[in-house]
Amino acid sequence: MLPPESALARDLAAWLPRQRWFGGKDGPIDELSIGTATELRTGDPGLHHLVLDVRQNGATDRYQVLLGVRRDLPDRLRHAEIGGPPGPDGTRDRLYDAAHDPDLTRVLLDGLASEASAGPLRFRRAGGAGIRTDLASLPITAEQSNTSLLFGDTYICKLFRRLSDGVNLDLEVNLALTRGGCAHVPAVLGWIELEPERGARTAGDGEPVTLGLLSDYLHTGADGWSLAIASVRDWFAHTPPPGDGEWAELDASVAGGDFAAEAERLGAATAEVHQALAGAFGVRSLPAGEVHAMAARMNAELTATCRAVPGLAPHAKALTAAFLDLAAQAGPLPVQRVHGDYHLGQVLRTESGWTLLDFEGEPARTQHERRALAHPLRDVAGMLRSFEYAARFLIAKSGTVPPEPGGRLETRAHAWAARNRAAFCRGYAAGGGADPAAHSVLIRAFEFEKAVYEVRYEAQNRPAWLPVPLTSLAHLAT
Known part of the structure; x- marks a missing residue:
């Protein structure tokens, strides 16, 4: 049986901040209460479904917990225990996260x-x-x-x-x-x-x-990020024949794990999903005034990020120019449902083609922001940024990201990214999507907006990775 609600709430408040999925790790829990408790299975083991109301900094979030109850907890479930073992009298049942059972x-x-x-x-x-x-x-x-x-x-x-x-x-x-x-x-x-x-x-x-x-479950699938990283690894390890000179560092097609054909297929699949989203949810027109306001928000975020991360400031002029170009566009913009958090980790390559996953939008954004309509090229820009990250992941992992372009690995990273970006855009246009080459102002603004977000995120969470977006901007913002 369950302990009294007050004791259970104390145990859950101590356990919750240690979970990877808990979103309030930056502050203490002010209050935790049990909103709903539903018994799904009686006996030993028993199962209860809980919805927790967690109050922090004046706001309340709700979390879902599957609570398992056993008289004796096997070793395989000890890591999921909530509240610790019972006292010497042994009268308390053992509580644990039943998602592991x-x-x-x-x-x-x-x-x-x-x-x-x-x-x-x-x-x-x-x-x-x-x-x-x-x-x-x-x-x-x-x-x-x-x-x-x-x-x-x-x-x-x-x-x-x-x-x-x-x-x-x-x-x-x-x-x-x-x-x-x-x-x-x-x-x-x-x-x-x-x-x-x-x-x-x-x-x-x-x-x-x-x-x-x-x-x-697509058990034959391989995620796009892993496939891309394997391709970059092959390209970095490729040794050109003697006498090929500096051009050998620019032709990523010669490496054994060339990813460009898959990038092109991914582009076509992305366009087909965008068309399906338009058919399911419709398309509306964003007036020119709202496009202007969107560009202003992009620029305001740039200004704030430059203050917080001075390393972005050398690129500010080029980024601002891109946002001003977007604001100057006179016509309205078609918008629709999109993926919202699109990158190589959100796609699987299966035996039948590419599959897109996780349409929840960016986790840090509000529900209203995630539901907002957008131009499909915002997703395209997200994937283009993901190619930039994949190209430099192995350099960042080794701790040798150069502060500026010029190193051999950075030259190869830029060549790999450029080849696969072009292939993805080619596939997207061939699949029926808006041709990124014909919408350069729009795609450039979206990509720079995403890069500003990346700079802010890395500075706050992974400072060692900050050179990744900054180095790619040195190529793109020229």
Whole structure:
């Protein structure tokens, strides 16, 4: 059985800041209360679903926890314990994060397959989906903001730890694309939600809160970042024949792991997904005045970042000019739903082609900002920046990023990035997307906006990586 709520809240408040997915590590928890507690399985082990209300700095966030209860905790689950072992009398049950317990996570599959309800929880199955219930789960431990469970090599269930109001973007977008027959997203099989009258924060909020999403698991897939890094490694290790001279440092096509053909295919897949998003959610026109305001916000962010990171200041003139060019565009801008946080880590290469993942948007942004419509070339710019990062990852990892262009590895990094950027843009245009070459003002502004964000992020979180965006800007801002 569960301890008294006050004792449970104390244990959870001590445990929560140690979890990778907890978003409030920069400050103490002022108050933690249990918003909902739903028993999903009785007996030993037992399973309870909790929604926690966590107050910090005057704001309240909600987190989802699957709470396991066992009389005796096996060694394989000790790392997930909440609250520590019982005292000498041994009267207290052991509490732990049940996302790590395949004996209990199977309850989620049972609920989805039968479309069950439990208290305020609703298990939904996508139309026509058949869901197996005999699969054991394994959590993906590398994830930062959510917890994903692999059920065999068949399903992946993403549990949204920090809950947002209403339907989660990842569910909303993926479900619409699945229903539209888009071949470049994993098929949605089901989802878990909290009924609106208990989940809504504000009066009149009629949407349920998304707790989890079950999709096909693409077990043959390799993520784009790993494939790109392998290509860069081959290129850095390539030794040109004697006599080839400086040109040998510029032709990235000669290395064994050339990525350009895959970059081109990825560009085409991206364009097809953008077209599917436009068909599912529509397109509207952003008036010229709002485009001007958008450019002003970009420039204001540049000014603030230059104050915080002086190393960006030498590029400020070129970046400001790009934002002014965007503001000077007279015509309106078509905007639609986009990915919102697009990079090589968000795509998988499977045996049937490229697949796009995680349509939640940038984690640091508000729900309103994530839902904002944007021009599709904003996603293109995000991927172009990702090629710049992939090109320099091995240099940064070795601690030898040069402060300015000129070194041999930086020359090769720039050549690799340029080749794959061009291939991606070529594929995107051929796949029906707006040709980046014909929208140079727009793509340049979006890419510089993303670079400013990267500079600020690296300065705050990974100072050793700061030369990566700064070095790439030395090439791009000329």
